[in-house]
Amino acid sequence: MMTGADLIALLPFLILGGTPVVVMLAIAWRRHHGLTLGLTIVGLAAAFLALFGVFPRLPQQTTPLIALDSYAFFYTGLIVAASLAVAVLSYDHLKKREVIREEFYILLLLATLGSAVLAASTHFISFFLGLELLSVALYPMIAYERKSDRSTEAGIKYLILAAVSASFLIFGMALVYNSYGTMEFSGIGARFAAPGGPAVLAVVGFALIVVGIGFKLGVAPFHMWTPDIFEGAPAPVTGYVASVSKGAMFALLLRAFTQVPLPYGSRLFMIFTVIAIISMFAGNLLALFQKNVKRLLAYSSIAHLGYLLVAFLASGPLRAVAVTFYLAAYFITTLGAFGVVAVLSDHDRDADDLEDYRGLFRRSPWLTVIMTAMLLSLAGMPLTAGFLGKFYLVAAGAGSSLWMLVIVLLVNSTIGLFYYLRLIAVMFATLPEAAPSPAVPTVSAHGHLVLGVLLGLLLWLGILPAPFISFIHLLIPTAG
Amino acid sequence: MILTWLIVILLIGGLLALPAGRLGRKWPAVISLAAISADLALVLFLWAGHFIGPTSGSRWLIQYQAKWIPQLGIGFHLGVDGLSLILIILTGFLGLMAVASTWTEIKERTGFFHFNLLWCLAGVVGVFTALDLFLFYLFWELMLVPMYFIISIWGHENRYYASVKFFLFTQMSGLLMLAAILGLYFVHGQNTGHYTFDYTALLGTHFAGAMGRWLFAGFLAAFLVKLPSFFFHTWLPDAHTEAPTAGSIILAGLLLKTGAYGLLRFAVPLFPAAAHTFSTGLMAVGVLGILYGAVLAFAQTDLKRLVAYTSVSHMGFVLLGVFAWNELALQGVVVQIVCHGVSTGALFFLVGALQERLHTRDLDRMGGLWTGIPRFGGTMLFFGLASLGLPGLGNFIGEFLVLYGTYRVSVIMTAFAALGFVVATIYALWMVQRALFGQKRSDEKIIDLSLREIAASAAMVAVIVWLGFYPWPLLHTARQGLTHIRENVQMSQPAGSPATLPPNEVPKL
Numbered sequence: 001m002m003t004g005a006d007l008i009a010l011l012p013f014l015i016l017g018g019t020p021v022v023v024m025l026a027i028a029w030r031r032h033h034g035l036t037l038g039l040t041i042v043g044l045a046a047a048f049l050a051l052f053g054v055f056p057r058l059p060q061q062t063t064p065l066i067a068l069d070s071y072a073f074f075y076t077g078l079i080v081a082a083s084l085a086v087a088v089l090s091y092d093h094l095k096k097r098e099v100i101r102e103e104f105y106i107l108l109l110l111a112t113l114g115s116a117v118l119a120a121s122t123h124f125i126s127f128f129l130g131l132e133l134l135s136v137a138l139y140p141m142i143a144y145e146r147k148s149d150r151s152t153e154a155g156i157k158y159l160i161l162a163a164v165s166a167s168f169l170i171f172g173m174a175l176v177y178n179s180y181g182t183m184e185f186s187g188i189g190a191r192f193a194a195p196g197g198p199a200v201l202a203v204v205g206f207a208l209i210v211v212g213i214g215f216k217l218g219v220a221p222f223h224m225w226t227p228d229i230f231e232g233a234p235a236p237v238t239g240y241v242a243s244v245s246k247g248a249m250f251a252l253l254l255r256a257f258t259q260v261p262l263p264y265g266s267r268l269f270m271i272f273t274v275i276a277i278i279s280m281f282a283g284n285l286l287a288l289f290q291k292n293v294k295r296l297l298a299y300s301s302i303a304h305l306g307y308l309l310v311a312f313l314a315s316g317p318l319r320a321v322a323v324t325f326y327l328a329a330y331f332i333t334t335l336g337a338f339g340v341v342a343v344l345s346d347h348d349r350d351a352d353d354l355e356d357y358r359g360l361f362r363r364s365p366w367l368t369v370i371m372t373a374m375l376l377s378l379a380g381m382p383l384t385a386g387f388l389g390k391f392y393l394v395a396a397g398a399g400s401s402l403w404m405l406v407i408v409l410l411v412n413s414t415i416g417l418f419y420y421l422r423l424i425a426v427m428f429a430t431l432p433e434a435a436p437s438p439a440v441p442t443v444s445a446h447g448h449l450v451l452g453v454l455l456g457l458l459l460w461l462g463i464l465p466a467p468f469i470s471f472i473h474l475l476i477p478t479a480g
Numbered sequence: 481m482i483l484t485w486l487i488v489i490l491l492i493g494g495l496l497a498l499p500a501g502r503l504g505r506k507w508p509a510v511i512s513l514a515a516i517s518a519d520l521a522l523v524l525f526l527w528a529g530h531f532i533g534p535t536s537g538s539r540w541l542i543q544y545q546a547k548w549i550p551q552l553g554i555g556f557h558l559g560v561d562g563l564s565l566i567l568i569i570l571t572g573f574l575g576l577m578a579v580a581s582t583w584t585e586i587k588e589r590t591g592f593f594h595f596n597l598l599w600c601l602a603g604v605v606g607v608f609t610a611l612d613l614f615l616f617y618l619f620w621e622l623m624l625v626p627m628y629f630i631i632s633i634w635g636h637e638n639r640y641y642a643s644v645k646f647f648l649f650t651q652m653s654g655l656l657m658l659a660a661i662l663g664l665y666f667v668h669g670q671n672t673g674h675y676t677f678d679y680t681a682l683l684g685t686h687f688a689g690a691m692g693r694w695l696f697a698g699f700l701a702a703f704l705v706k707l708p709s710f711f712f713h714t715w716l717p718d719a720h721t722e723a724p725t726a727g728s729i730i731l732a733g734l735l736l737k738t739g740a741y742g743l744l745r746f747a748v749p750l751f752p753a754a755a756h757t758f759s760t761g762l763m764a765v766g767v768l769g770i771l772y773g774a775v776l777a778f779a780q781t782d783l784k785r786l787v788a789y790t791s792v793s794h795m796g797f798v799l800l801g802v803f804a805w806n807e808l809a810l811q812g813v814v815v816q817i818v819c820h821g822v823s824t825g826a827l828f829f830l831v832g833a834l835q836e837r838l839h840t841r842d843l844d845r846m847g848g849l850w851t852g853i854p855r856f857g858g859t860m861l862f863f864g865l866a867s868l869g870l871p872g873l874g875n876f877i878g879e880f881l882v883l884y885g886t887y888r889v890s891v892i893m894t895a896f897a898a899l900g901f902v903v904a905t906i907y908a909l910w911m912v913q914r915a916l917f918g919q920k921r922s923d924e925k926i927i928d929l930s931l932r933e934i935a936a937s938a939a940m941v942a943v944i945v946w947l948g949f950y951p952w953p954l955l956h957t958a959r960q961g962l963t964h965i966r967e968n969v970q971m972s973q974p975a976g977s978p979a980t981l982p983p984n985e986v987p988k989l
Contacts, residue, residue, distance in 0.1 A: 321551075361592070365499070381625055382618040388549075391614070391658075395552070398662040410655035417651060418644065421625070425632055428592055469551045 006062040012050040012076060013066075016116055019043025020109040027102045037091045040105040044084045044112070051077050064184055065126040067255075070475040072120035074324070075251040078331060079119060082244050083112040085335050088450050089342045090236040092443075096347045097234075099145055107144075111137035111240070115248035122259075124173045124183035127252060131169070131216070134245060135162045141240070142233040148349075154232025161215065161225045169212025175205030189259035206268055210275075216249040219275050219309065220282040223302045227290075230298035235350045238294060239338030242301050243331045250305070254312060254323055262313070264400075272313055276405060279306030280412040287419045294352040296419055297337055300378060303416060304330055310409050311393045314400040320476045322392035325469065329377065329385035329461055336374040336454040340367055343443045343451070357423065359431040363440045366448075368427050370455050377458055379420040380413055385461035482522060483544050483558040483609050486568065487602050489518050494598035501591020508594035509586075512579045515598055519605070520572030527565055530957060539964045541565060543611070553665070553676035557612040563814065563961030566954060567608045567741055570818055573943070574733040574825050575601050578726035580936040581829050585725055585836055586634060593634060593726075596626035600730060607738045613661045614677040616746070620657070620702070623735060624650055630727040631719060642722035649715040653705040660698025664750065667691060683749060696754035699747040706739030709762075709799050710769035713792045720788035721841075725832025728784065732791050732828060733821035740798045740817055744810070744965060748802065752969040759803040763886070766803065767896045769796030774903035778910065783834070783841045786911055787827045790867055793900060794820045794875075800897055801882035805969070807962065809885025814958040816878030819947055823866040823875055826940040830860050833933055834915075837926045843911070848920030853928040857916045859937045866944050868908035869901055874947030 007014070023039050051073050059069035066072065087108060094101040114133030121127045139162070143155020177183055179202040180191040192198050198206075214222040230238045262269055283303025290296035308330075311322040344351035344360075344367065351357070361368040377386030390413060397406040443451075461468055493515025497508035530541055543559035560568070578597060586593050599622065606619030624647070632643035661677070668685045669675035676682070687695070705712040716736075720728050748755040773793030780786035794816065801813035834849075834856070835841050850857035866873040869880075879901070887894045929937065947954060 361589075376625065382622045387618070387621070394658060395662050395665075398659060399666055403659075406659055410659060411652070414648065414651045414655060417647065421628060421632075421647070425629070428589065428629070428633060430588060464548075466547070466549050466551065469549060473551060 002062070005057070006060070009054055009057055009060040009062055009068045011054055012047045012073070012080075013113070013116060013120075015043060015047040015050055016080070016109065016113040019047070020106045020113070023106050023109060027106075031102055033091070033095065033101045036102040036105050037087060040087050040109060041084065043109065044080050044087065048077060048080045048084070051080070065123045066117060066120040067122045068120065071251075071255065071477065074472070074475040075119035075248065076116040078328060079112060079115045079244050079248055082247075082331050082335055083108060083240070085339070085450050085454065086236050086240045086244070088446050089239070089335075089339050090234075092447050093234055093236050093342045093345060096345065097145060098147070098347075104141065104144060107137045107141045108240070111141065112244070115244050118248040119251040121252060122185050122255070124177070128166075128170060128173070130248075131166065134248065135166065138162075138237075138241065138245065141237045142229055144234055144237065148232075150232040151234065152232075154229045157225055157232075158229050165212045165215035165222070168208045172205040172208025172210075172212065175201050175208065179205065185256050185259040189261065193261045203267055207271065210268070210271060213249060213253055214275060217246050217253070217305050218302055219305045220279040220302060221275075223279065223282065226302055227295040227298040230301075231292060231294045231352065235294070235338050235342035235345055235352075238297075239335050239342070242297070242338065243334040246301070246305060247327050247331060250308060250312075250323070250327060254320065257312070258320070264315070269313065272309055273405065276306045276309035276313065277408050279303060279309065280408055284412045284415040288415070290419070291354045292352050293341060293354060293357065293423065294350065296423065297334075300416065300419070301334065303412060304378070306412070307390070307393055307409055310402065310405045311396040313405065314396040314402060316396070316399050318392065318396040318399050321469070321472050322396035324472050324476050325392050325465075326389040328468070329389035329458075332385055332454055332457050332461070333374050333377045336370060336451065336458065337378070339447075339451050339454065340371045340374070343367065343447045344441050354423070354426055357427050358429055360427040362431070367441065367443070367451075370451050371427060372424050373455055373458055375420040375424055377462070379417045383459065383462045385458050385465075387462055388465050481544055482526070483542065483560060486519055486522060486605050486609070489515050489522075490598045490602035490605065494595040494602070497594035497598060498591050501589065505587065505590050508590045509579055509582055512594045512598055513576070516572055516575040516579060516601065520569070520576065523565065523568045523572055526560070527569060527957065530562070530565065530960070531953070541960070549614075552614070553669075553674075553678070554614040555612050555676075555678055556615065557678055558609040558615075559611040560609055561961035561964065562957040562959065563741070563744065563965070564608045565961075566814060566818060566957055567737060568605055570737070570821050571601060571604050571608065571734055573939075574729055574821055577733075577825055577829060577936050577940065578729045580932060581725040581729060581832055583932055585832060589633070593630065596629045597726060597730070600626035600630070601734075604730075604734045604738060608741060611679040612677050613664070613679060613682065613746075616679075617654070617658055617661055620654055620738070623738070624654070627727065627731065627735065630730075631723045634724040635722040635727070636724075637722070638718070639722045642718040645715045646719040649705050649712065653701040653712075656698045657702035660695045663691070663695045663698070667695070679746075685750070687751075687753075692751050693754045693757065696747060696751035696758070699742070699750070700758075703739040703742040703747055704799075706742070707736060707795050707799060708739070708792065710765050710772055710792070710796065713769070713773070716792060717785050717788040720791070720828070721782060721784045725828055728828040728832070729825040732788070733825040736791060736795055737817050737821060740795070740802065740813065743799075743802045744813070748805065749965055749969055755803070755969075759805065760890075762803045763800050763890065763893050766796045766799030767893050769793065769799060770897050770900035771796075771903065774900050774907060778903065778907040781843045783831050783843055783846075783911070783915065784828070785841075786843070786907065787824060787831060790904070790907065791820070791824055793904065794824070794867075796900070797879050797882045797897065800886055800893065804882070804886040804889045805966070806885050806888060807959075807966065808888070809882050810962045810966065811955055811958055812878050812881025812883075812885055814878075814962070815874060815947065815951055815954060816882060818954065819866070819874035819878050819944060822940050822943050823863050826859075826863045826937060827867065829933075829936060829940070830856065830863065833929065843914045845921055846915045847918040848916075850916040851920070852926055855929045855934065859929070859941070860916060861912050862941055863944075864908045864912040868904045872945075872948045874944045874951065877948060877951050
């Protein structure tokens, strides 16, 4: 029986669920791009504020499906804030293109709701619900530019692969349920850790679940879709897929494997170790050869998820904090980088060719500075959030004596520098005299605002991170 | 707080220089000049205070400590002792020389160039002042990216290859140091329950088994690559040769010195036992470097490459002196650091000036330059002689003290290292002979040093002569820092080690 207190605790999720309905009705009433964006922003902002309002009541057990605790709220906040940035960036991007614009925001809101549910889920049912809500909304978002072949192709690719991986996932869930008779993470964890070792079927089930999760995270060897979808999707959507969709899944992964033990040397541990190592190498080595900026960032995101797995595999108090800090830094950086790609794009195609960036410094120093800062953060250079993020990951790994993973991470972060620096060097290069100088990009005021805020956050986390770290310590239980 | 300002002034200067390129080509250089001069003035003021003020027994002449990321035990801790002070003065001085060299050489994207220059210098000053290992690592990385850009954007023909090689070597070794820093952090935390990156707290950490040696190796990797010692030096000739003049000056004069500083400040004091275990081997590597660098320098026809290889040789003395680890040798190391920085910086400055005029660095296409450009010739000869260790010039003092100190530890090493003097004489005189004398290769009229170049050269000549005749102020300041560094190691070293030799008086030179 739901009580009033339960409803209040669920308020952020209710707002996230209600906003798409309101937006849909508003579109039916009057088709207006600006109004739709306005409603979306209001909805997301209300959900964000509600998180703070509800926070003192946490944790609250309302349903076995989702946990209303500070962990879920932190990640929901991150997801909602990122969606807000994506919404604003999409506005300009959609305006440049000949598409039906308004419905995009409904999809965005639904995907955000799905992500939030994922981050909060403690149960296979909510896990699958959230995942499907997110995936189904992402298919049309990726294929949103119907007139573009690449976009359509990417959408269909994602649809097929996501459906296949979801079937793996659900079959794995069935096997685990068959062995343990429960679908709650905590119950599964307790049975999994029981003396006598885990049941064989359950391990097989977990392996299948890992396939499903691995696909969503885009880690090797389930990464094949990443470059194509990153390239084909409109730039703001790519940013969304790279940050929110992967981040929400990682939040779930961390929660699930805090409740299900992941002891050093166990089979699952080895599986994750292998995934982490090949993701780092595959991502970075393949990125070296990319001439397309979106593909380059796709491979780099494969590598970054591999880095994250190093901290995920660690134990001790640093684990959750390291993952959370890194994810926050990664959100900011990814959105910033794809934001620059988005604002540089014209009415016809996204600015994803390396040549689009040649001599950008002459045309737009401000965008160059932002892109440079984002790339340096991805490379883990000092004074950016990425530096401390990388430091946290290495610290978490070293603290658990995962020396091999740490060394692989360090080697890879060296490899990674090559392509980030190459892109930066291209932006600062001069154009040949004869070449016609490309147009100076025009960026709207709110586009500048979003990018400026992201840059500010990046530097804030890089230079004075103590308040944010305290905040993480407050919200994220470090014991697990 | 003054220490923070040293770094902040450079960072802000860089940010101002970036857009200033739009106002005019010279503006960024003017901003650089102003920022570096301000820094130099501040630090000279500190130095004067060190002479005038009462000599307190405290380890740091000045320090600044603030909370930064307390959750991880990271503090914003800067401190300066005699050693750091000398190196910061060197940074300011060579920074000015580097700016002087850019005046006509760098023609495009001057804003971004000076941004990189100033941020690189900020990183260097940070490295010399940081007393928190996290902060130290941060500055260590901060030096790197701007230098990569300086080489890869404004470098010569083969710049891309050189910049990538430079980057690969230094970044990878830096990351090994990061792993070692974290290892040290956790070992100390597990021993004491107090997790911190603070240098003073981490001194005297006790290691079980081979842990100390592994962590020492991590630090060593970073510092030996930067120094560079033999085996790890292959990035250096490429990077120095391809970098623009200002880049070469900063690379040779300052970035190499961060490696030496790292050994003195961090690697040995944090891991005295491990350092002691490896000391003989490392001294041998130093001797090898001295001879190898000198012989290879002799074989070069590219003037800039030649100077680069002499650096490998001279830094071999530094490695030798550091691991001889007695007062004489360490004093010699400090003098060698300063004199090598200035004299090699000057050589790169001159080679850069020559290249601007001749459009070549090939020794085979030079010759007979003296008659056309005597002012250049005289300066070149002077620094050639300084490089070979002519008595009366600063470099001699440095190398002599290192050998003197090493003699008390190992006679054989000293004997072989002294051979370096012989080879140095050959390559230096050979270089001067081929470039300045002999047959004239072209009748093209070239312009002698300009007033700006003469002023810069004169300043560097003055420093070398001053240190050659009256090195006491330098030795006095260095001693303040070195005494504390050595004290710390003596306490925890087993008897009979190099460091426990009776302390020597500084000779009255």
